[in-house]
Amino acid sequence: MNWRKGAAVAVAIGTAALLAACGTNNGGAGAAAQSSPQQASGEIVFWSFLKGSDAVAAAFEKTHPGIKVKFETQAGGPDYYTKLSNAVKSGAVPDVAVAEYTRLPEIVSLGGAQDLTPAAGALVEKTFPEPIRQLVTLGGKTWGVPRDAAPMLYYYRKDFFAAHGLTPATTWDEFRALAAKVVKADRKARAAAYLSGDANLLTDLSWQAGAHWFGTDGDAWTVNVDDAASKKVVNYWQGLAKDHLVGTFPTYADEFWQGVQSNKVVGYVCASWCAGGLQATVPGQTGKWAVAELPSWDGKPASAMWGGSSFIIPKGAKNAAAAQTFINWITTDPTGIAAWYGSGTSSMYPASPELLPVAKKSFNTKFFGGQDIFEVGTRSYTAVTGGWTWGPAMSVTDKALLDRIGKIQAGSLGDALAGVDAETTKALQSRGLNVRG
Amino acid sequence: MTQPTVAWTRVSRPTSAAVLGAQSGPGQTAPMERPKDRPNRGRTRPAWLSRSVINVVLLIAVAYALLPQVWLVMASTKDLHDLFGTNGFAPGAGFNLDENLRYLFQAQDGIYLRWLGNTVLYAGGGALAASLLCVMAGYAFDKLEVPGREALFGLVLVGVMIPSTALALPTYLLASKVGLANTFLGVFIPGLVFPFGVYLARIFSAAYVPDAVIGASRVDGAGEMRTFWSVAFPMMRPGFVTILLFQFTAIWNSFFLPLIMLSDTRLYPVNLGLYVWNTTAMSQGRPEDYLLAITGSLVAIVPLILLFLTLQRFWRAGMTAGAID
Numbered sequence: 001m002n003w004r005k006g007a008a009v010a011v012a013i014g015t016a017a018l019l020a021a022c023g024t025n026n027g028g029a030g031a032a033a034q035s036s037p038q039q040a041s042g043e044i045v046f047w048s049f050l051k052g053s054d055a056v057a058a059a060f061e062k063t064h065p066g067i068k069v070k071f072e073t074q075a076g077g078p079d080y081y082t083k084l085s086n087a088v089k090s091g092a093v094p095d096v097a098v099a100e101y102t103r104l105p106e107i108v109s110l111g112g113a114q115d116l117t118p119a120a121g122a123l124v125e126k127t128f129p130e131p132i133r134q135l136v137t138l139g140g141k142t143w144g145v146p147r148d149a150a151p152m153l154y155y156y157r158k159d160f161f162a163a164h165g166l167t168p169a170t171t172w173d174e175f176r177a178l179a180a181k182v183v184k185a186d187r188k189a190r191a192a193a194y195l196s197g198d199a200n201l202l203t204d205l206s207w208q209a210g211a212h213w214f215g216t217d218g219d220a221w222t223v224n225v226d227d228a229a230s231k232k233v234v235n236y237w238q239g240l241a242k243d244h245l246v247g248t249f250p251t252y253a254d255e256f257w258q259g260v261q262s263n264k265v266v267g268y269v270c271a272s273w274c275a276g277g278l279q280a281t282v283p284g285q286t287g288k289w290a291v292a293e294l295p296s297w298d299g300k301p302a303s304a305m306w307g308g309s310s311f312i313i314p315k316g317a318k319n320a321a322a323a324q325t326f327i328n329w330i331t332t333d334p335t336g337i338a339a340w341y342g343s344g345t346s347s348m349y350p351a352s353p354e355l356l357p358v359a360k361k362s363f364n365t366k367f368f369g370g371q372d373i374f375e376v377g378t379r380s381y382t383a384v385t386g387g388w389t390w391g392p393a394m395s396v397t398d399k400a401l402l403d404r405i406g407k408i409q410a411g412s413l414g415d416a417l418a419g420v421d422a423e424t425t426k427a428l429q430s431r432g433l434n435v436r437g
Numbered sequence: 438m439t440q441p442t443v444a445w446t447r448v449s450r451p452t453s454a455a456v457l458g459a460q461s462g463p464g465q466t467a468p469m470e471r472p473k474d475r476p477n478r479g480r481t482r483p484a485w486l487s488r489s490v491i492n493v494v495l496l497i498a499v500a501y502a503l504l505p506q507v508w509l510v511m512a513s514t515k516d517l518h519d520l521f522g523t524n525g526f527a528p529g530a531g532f533n534l535d536e537n538l539r540y541l542f543q544a545q546d547g548i549y550l551r552w553l554g555n556t557v558l559y560a561g562g563g564a565l566a567a568s569l570l571c572v573m574a575g576y577a578f579d580k581l582e583v584p585g586r587e588a589l590f591g592l593v594l595v596g597v598m599i600p601s602t603a604l605a606l607p608t609y610l611l612a613s614k615v616g617l618a619n620t621f622l623g624v625f626i627p628g629l630v631f632p633f634g635v636y637l638a639r640i641f642s643a644a645y646v647p648d649a650v651i652g653a654s655r656v657d658g659a660g661e662m663r664t665f666w667s668v669a670f671p672m673m674r675p676g677f678v679t680i681l682l683f684q685f686t687a688i689w690n691s692f693f694l695p696l697i698m699l700s701d702t703r704l705y706p707v708n709l710g711l712y713v714w715n716t717t718a719m720s721q722g723r724p725e726d727y728l729l730a731i732t733g734s735l736v737a738i739v740p741l742i743l744l745f746l747t748l749q750r751f752w753r754a755g756m757t758a759g760a761i762d
Contacts, residue, residue: 047700051721072700075713076720083697090613253719261521277722284518
């Protein structure tokens with residue numbers, strides 16, 4: 001048991017050092033930690049499933065000789081979060097872990113993350129715009145440092161649209177008409193994909209439509225999954241799928257890519273990071289694709305985010321000081337951000353607008369015929385509907401939604417949302433959280 | 438497997454009075470050879486049990502089992518373009534297997550070979566040690582007079598009922614308490630526990646090792662250990678191999694425990710590595726990882742096939758031995 005005590009002492013010392021750094025710098029703690037990396041040293045263990053993580057770790061070691069990063073690739077998806085929370089339970093935690101915005105509140109509410117406010121609160125406040133800050137802030141405290149935002153975009157086949165005199169829709173009503181025209185133009189082609197095995201699409205489109213599934217009211221959570229906006233969205237997509245105006249796929253995986261390659265998928269809704277995957281998967285369609293903003297319900301620009309990641313220091317991390325230095329560098333330092341683009345295929349949209357030039361410089365837009373996709377991304381990013389909070393039990397909410405969205409032939413998905421709402425509320429209560437409304 | 442089936446159809450067909458009358462010669466002697474405990478004596482076999490129907494059903498089952506393998510073989514020979522552009526069960530435009538294999542063994546500094554090696558150690562080493570423990574325990578339960586023996590054996594049977602996935606999390610928490618999380622031993626040691634193997638070994642011991650032989654060995658002055666190693670163990674060898682195969686496949690297929698126990702990629706067994714490649718292909722837009730996952734899966738089933746072909750007779754003997762008891 002000796003080593004456990006040692007670790008506890010190390011954490012205490014690390015925290016004390018951070019607090020001291022904070023005290024002396026009077027509000028500029030984050031900046032201080034960032035500009036004086038020699039303060040922290042030692043080895044840190046880094047968990048991530050993001051593309052380019054290995055390159056980022058290597059680039060960091062080169063610029064920070066005192067810190068050694070032990071990078072451990074993780075499998076993405078729900079299993080990752082199970083593993084992370086088990087690691088926290090057991091005490092064998094990494095020093096730095098990736099956490100998508102979607103799951104951050106759950107990690108925090110289960111006590112899995114360290115409060116980064118003293119070390120990085122000012123940095124986050126200074127660097128990131130409000131909608132992103134909101135996703136890593138809970139109860140007035142900062143729990144993670146954002147890396148990328150993930151504004152939603154509409155990807156479409158420019159050549160197909162031009163050949164049939166079509167243009168991307170600006171409202172969802174127009175989009176339905178567009179989808180019908182696409183089917184008319186080519187019996188096999190579809191203007192969008194409905195995902196029966198991935199809850200994100202419907203969740204994020206509900207966000208775009210102005211839904212607020214989760215919120216806080218004093219010390220209680222509010223759950224409102226089956227509000228009018230969400231019902232409208234899921235019923236609309238169920239209608240499109242039922243009328244075969246859009247293709248149905250489990251996820252954006254093999255089956256979907258087969259559709260893309262055989263020119264059956266001529267448009268789909270995804271986030272900024274999908275551009276990299278698209279150009280890597282169908283290099284034969286170079287120059288044929290373009291991106292547009294999402295249609296909205298009232299014609300005014302509106303968007304949401306699909307994914308996007310931040311970095312946290314899990315509770316029990318042994319080298320929190322070095323971990324903080326690492327996190328700050330990979331999320332806010334231009335060199336650090338550039339390292340993510342090292343392979344030249346990542347199209348992630350940096351959460352910090354100041355770093356946008358780095359992204360533009362790194363991503364070759366030949367696949368999109370030279371279109372400035374980051375400029376479209378920026379328009380989408382600034383139109384992200386405000387006030388969205390992810391729930392503290394998204395694993396349950398996600399699963400509950402997944403159980404239902406596959407059954408598009410039976411009943412109304414809008415009604416099914418009530419079931420998702422109930423399951424989520426129950427999960428929150430069973431975890432000892434207050435739920436109101 | 439086929440021969441007993443044929444014998445059974447010959448034997449039972451004449452039991453219907455009508456058929457019995459129509460048949461002559463060797464068929465008439467058959468009912469006498471029929472074991473007395475046949476449950477369907479004197480009953481007519483319904484039409485849907487006729488041989489052609491059974492064969493069709495079997496064929497469908499075989500096709501169902503083989504189709505994924507066909508897909509896997511076909512997919513491993515395609516490049517990325519053909520993988521998404523051609524039918525899954527048809528060959529692609531080009532033959533890319535050699536290219537894919539080269540890519541597989543070179544990816545991430547040849548980590549795939551290391552994963553294969555890890556799996557052989559986890560599954561091979563673990564199954565060998567586990568089977569030895571099982572055979573020893575089973576023998577002890579069967580032959581040695583230990584106080585509280587049946588109660589202990591009951592405990593082992595309870596262990597059979599608990600799925601290993603349910604134990605993965607507690608195992609992990611225990612392992613991290615003693616510092617074994619994210620280590621080779623963290624995955625290796627749980628593989629040594631195999632209650633069903635102990636149960637099988639006890640049956641094998643009862644069936645293959647006559648008490649009289651043990652008695653004779655003791656009379657001749659052999660100690661307990663010598664009796665076990667020189668007399669009982671050779672007799673139980675088919676049982677040993679059966680248990681070995683069972684546990685080998687169990688560890689080979691074990692997924693959840695390594696998933697939560699290991700975070701260092703270099704310690705991964707091959708199935709976990711393939712899983713990581715598959716998720717990165719899907720969620721990260723790294724489609725080239727599909728090829729790794731697919732070709733890697735094909736290569737990973739080769740050792741299993743070899744193992745089953747070489748140890749087939751033990752395997753079959755073991756399966757039927759279980760049925761008798």
